[in-house]
Amino acid sequence: MPELAEVEYYRRQWNPGLGSRITRVAIHGETRIFRDVDGDALKRELAAARLAASETHGKAMLFRFSEDRWLNLHLGMTGRLYTAPAEFVPGKWDHFVLFQEDRALVFADPRQFGRLRFHSGSDTPPWWRDLPPQVQEPGFSRERLRDLLAPHRTAPIKAVLLRQEKFPGIGNWMADEVLWRARIRPTCPAARVAASGRKLSDLFAALKEVVDDAMRVIAPDWSDPPDDWLFNHRWRDGGTCPRTDASLLREDIGGRTTCWSPAWQRWPR
DNA sequence: TACTCTGTTGAATA
DNA sequence: TTATTCAACAGAGT
Numbered sequence: 001m002p003e004l005a006e007v008e009y010y011r012r013q014w015n016p017g018l019g020s021r022i023t024r025v026a027i028h029g030e031t032r033i034f035r036d037v038d039g040d041a042l043k044r045e046l047a048a049a050r051l052a053a054s055e056t057h058g059k060a061m062l063f064r065f066s067e068d069r070w071l072n073l074h075l076g077m078t079g080r081l082y083t084a085p086a087e088f089v090p091g092k093w094d095h096f097v098l099f100q101e102d103r104a105l106v107f108a109d110p111r112q113f114g115r116l117r118f119h120s121g122s123d124t125p126p127w128w129r130d131l132p133p134q135v136q137e138p139g140f141s142r143e144r145l146r147d148l149l150a151p152h153r154t155a156p157i158k159a160v161l162l163r164q165e166k167f168p169g170i171g172n173w174m175a176d177e178v179l180w181r182a183r184i185r186p187t188c189p190a191a192r193v194a195a196s197g198r199k200l201s202d203l204f205a206a207l208k209e210v211v212d213d214a215m216r217v218i219a220p221d222w223s224d225p226p227d228d229w230l231f232n233h234r235w236r237d238g239g240t241c242p243r244t245d246a247s248l249l250r251e252d253i254g255g256r257t258t259c260w261s262p263a264w265q266r267w268p269r
Numbered sequence: 270t271a272c273t274c275t276g277t278t279g280a281a282t283a
Numbered sequence: 284t285t286a287t288t289c290a291a292c293a294g295a296g297t
Contacts, residue, residue, distance in 0.1 A: 003275055032292075059276080077276050078294075093294090111294050113276060155287065164277080171275050255289070257274080 002075045004058055004134075004169025005214035009222050010081040011061050014105045017051045017083065017098070022065075024099040031095045032112040033079075042118050045069055046098065051105075057131050058168025069118070070125050076113025082106050134168050135211045142204045149194035157193050157203075158186035159254025167207075173231060174210055176259050180230040180241075182206035185265045186258045192268060199267060234259035 002010060025046050029039035049065035056062070061081075063071040073081070088104035090097050096107040096116060107114070119125030133139030148166045149157070161167055161175040170178070179186050182202040184193060193199050217223050225231040230248075233239035239248040241261035250259050 006275075074277090076292095077274075111274095111276095111292085113292070115277090152286075159287085162276090173275050254287090256276095 002059060002079065003171030003174050003214070004056070004211065005218035006222070007059050007061060007075060007169065008056050008215060008219040010075060010079075011054050011056050012219070013081045013083055014051070014054065014063070016103055017100050017105045018053070019050065020100040020102065021048060021050045022046050022098050023048075023101055026090055026094075026097040026099065028090075028095045033076075033095050033107075033109055033114045033116050035115070037116055037118050042116075045118065045120055046071070051098075051100075056169075057128075058134060058164055059171070060127075060168075062128055067120075068122050069120055070128065072115075072117035072119075072125065072127055073107060074115040076109060076111065076115065078111040079107065079109035079114035082108070132165055132168060135170070135207050136215070142200065145204050145207070146194045146200055149190040149200075152190035154189055156187045156254050157184060157190045158256070158258055160190040162254070162256065169211075170207075172256050172258075173234065174214065176234060177230050178203070178206045178210045180261060180265060181210065183265050184267055185262075186253050186260050188268055196268075230259065230261075 025043040027034065027039045027043060046065065046069060049067050049069050051063060052066055053064045054062060059074060061073045063073065065071065084104040084106055086099065086101065086103055088097065088106070093108045093110045094106050095109060098105040117127055133144070149160060152160050158175055158179060161170055161178065162172065182199065184199060184203060193203055217225055228242050230242065233242060233248060237250060240246065241248055241264050244261060244263045246261065246263035248259050248261050250257060252258070
């Protein structure tokens with residue numbers, strides 16, 4: 001499920017383990033989440049390392065360990081991280097567990113779209129180098145937004161917002177929320193937004209606002225967003241737009257279920 | 270039974 | 284060459 005604020009929430013779930021050594025690593029080596037990595041080598045290299053720090057970029061997480069060990073986790077569609085007592089026994093979907101003296105750090109993922117990568121060495125791993133600026137960073141300017149959209153003459157703006165190399169961490173619900181706040185129809189070609197000064201500004205502001213709101217509300221304790229977001233109305237057929245009380249529409253756009261408010265998102269006509 | 274799903278990737282196509 | 288579409292991945296829920 002996770003988009004950037006949910007990923008940040010999960011990253012923090014391993015914070016109790018910061019500063020402590022790994023005493024044992026348990027893996028289900030045959031599962032799909034290990035497709036990019038040698039499970040046995042991973043086990044060997046993380047043994048006795050100390051969890052030193054962590055950060056997120058978009059939907060990706062980086063956990064740094066002592067001895068120049070770098071672990072990259074991606075939660076896919078159904079992944080999650082949690083902390084369990086030291087005597088924890090991994091269940092069916094607990095593919096990767098770092099045991100410490102006082103707790104277990106668990107990566108669970110039923111659907112196994114998640115991914116794990118590992119790097120050993122003082123240099124920054126290739127998968128954590130040259131990452132694009134995130135929406136919430138100063139390097140993400142209105143001009144950058146225009147340049148990201150302009151090449152897409154026909155692709156719907158909704159589909160372009162989901163591209164992680166352009167908008168790290170934006171997922172399906174955030175893209176819908178952003179377009180709803182900017183009052184842009186999700187089918188609008190991306191280049192058309194880039195060419196309209198006013199709508200480009202609206203989209204830029206909505207992106208920053210939705211990312212800030214999501215980080216503030218969801219990342220600390222996974223609070224429910226307030227009812228004046230689209231979020232609480234989008235999940236099932238028959239929802240109504242909080243701004244107009246008119247019916248929301250759910251349809252497939254760019255291959256993903258999209259919820260939007262035709263009465264509210266009227267541009268372009 | 271047959272559809273859905275907060276994601277990504279690589280192949281096929283335009 | 285670049286943009287776009289689509290199937291595939293694998294399980295749980297409805």
